[in-house]
Amino acid sequence: MSVFSTPHPAPSGPIIDFDREASCLEIEGLTLAYGDKPALRDLTLRIPRHRVTAFIGPSGCGKSTLLRALNRLHDLNEEVRREGRIRLEGEDIHAPEVAVAELRRRVGMVFQAPNPFPMSIYDNVAFGLRLQGGIRKRQMDDIVEWALQSAALWEEVKDRLKSSAWALSGGQQQRLVIARTLAVRPEVLLLDEPASALDPISTLKIEELIRNLKSQLTLVLVTHNMQQAARVSDYTAFLQQGELVEYGSTDTLFTNPRLRRTENYITGRMA
Numbered sequence: 001m002s003v004f005s006t007p008h009p010a011p012s013g014p015i016i017d018f019d020r021e022a023s024c025l026e027i028e029g030l031t032l033a034y035g036d037k038p039a040l041r042d043l044t045l046r047i048p049r050h051r052v053t054a055f056i057g058p059s060g061c062g063k064s065t066l067l068r069a070l071n072r073l074h075d076l077n078e079e080v081r082r083e084g085r086i087r088l089e090g091e092d093i094h095a096p097e098v099a100v101a102e103l104r105r106r107v108g109m110v111f112q113a114p115n116p117f118p119m120s121i122y123d124n125v126a127f128g129l130r131l132q133g134g135i136r137k138r139q140m141d142d143i144v145e146w147a148l149q150s151a152a153l154w155e156e157v158k159d160r161l162k163s164s165a166w167a168l169s170g171g172q173q174q175r176l177v178i179a180r181t182l183a184v185r186p187e188v189l190l191l192d193e194p195a196s197a198l199d200p201i202s203t204l205k206i207e208e209l210i211r212n213l214k215s216q217l218t219l220v221l222v223t224h225n226m227q228q229a230a231r232v233s234d235y236t237a238f239l240q241q242g243e244l245v246e247y248g249s250t251d252t253l254f255t256n257p258r259l260r261r262t263e264n265y266i267t268g269r270m271a
């Protein structure tokens, strides 16, 4: 079953050439500071559609700050100063006509710690759809099933949809949060260290899920774990002190980096 209607079907075939990839997000001259403390310095990069892009780099280099800029989470922080432009499918996300709630529906986010709501499994997944309104029970059931299938959780929960989400394991809770995010049919899924609080088996399930989801949407992943970036991403951006040092295909960046700074980081010669 597919209730997902994407405006941009996934390209078929393997990745050949970054220059031929269609862009989903375009970041241009992005500079961001918390008060007078710079966190991102003049970043320009584009994120290809229907691919997994990973942001890696040492602690405090600005990975999460960059990820949060993509669905305007910094709007809530009055200290933040921003320059530069971010476009989603060609539209400036800071344009006055953009409704932030709709932007956050299109660009969903999953955080490090699973955060299911204190309600049933079904109600968690239906939550955003109910806010939107206008969906009949039968259609809601279909979308909840589809979202749980897409998040590789359906088989484990289909007989207990009315049970509390809090009774699930940490890994199941994180897949439930992904299902909840998918239910409102985002075009982009932002993942901030989505598996760092999970055990190794749950982590592998999340990684497999990330790889499978790219046929439906564009994924952007922040991770401390370089093996994870190498396993799941198509493209990797290496950041250091708020600057974009190197960006390219994950295979090339990990096997044949252009710059010594990148090589030092990925070989562990620099924390």
Ligand SMILES: Nc1ncnc2c1ncn2[C@@H]1O[C@H](COP(=O)(O)OP(=O)(O)OP(=O)(O)O)[C@@H](O)[C@H]1O
Pocket (backbone or CB within 6 Å): 034, 037, 038, 039, 057, 058, 059, 060, 061, 062, 063, 064, 065, 066, 077, 224
């Ligand atoms: N809300 C905030 N207020 C002030 N400074 C902040 C805030 N959030 C992050 N910073 C600072 O901005 C810089 C970048 O932080 P950010 O969390 O984006 O880095 P990161 O690469 O994701 O780090 P980590 O891997 O440790 O999560 C750091 O110096 C951090 O201390």
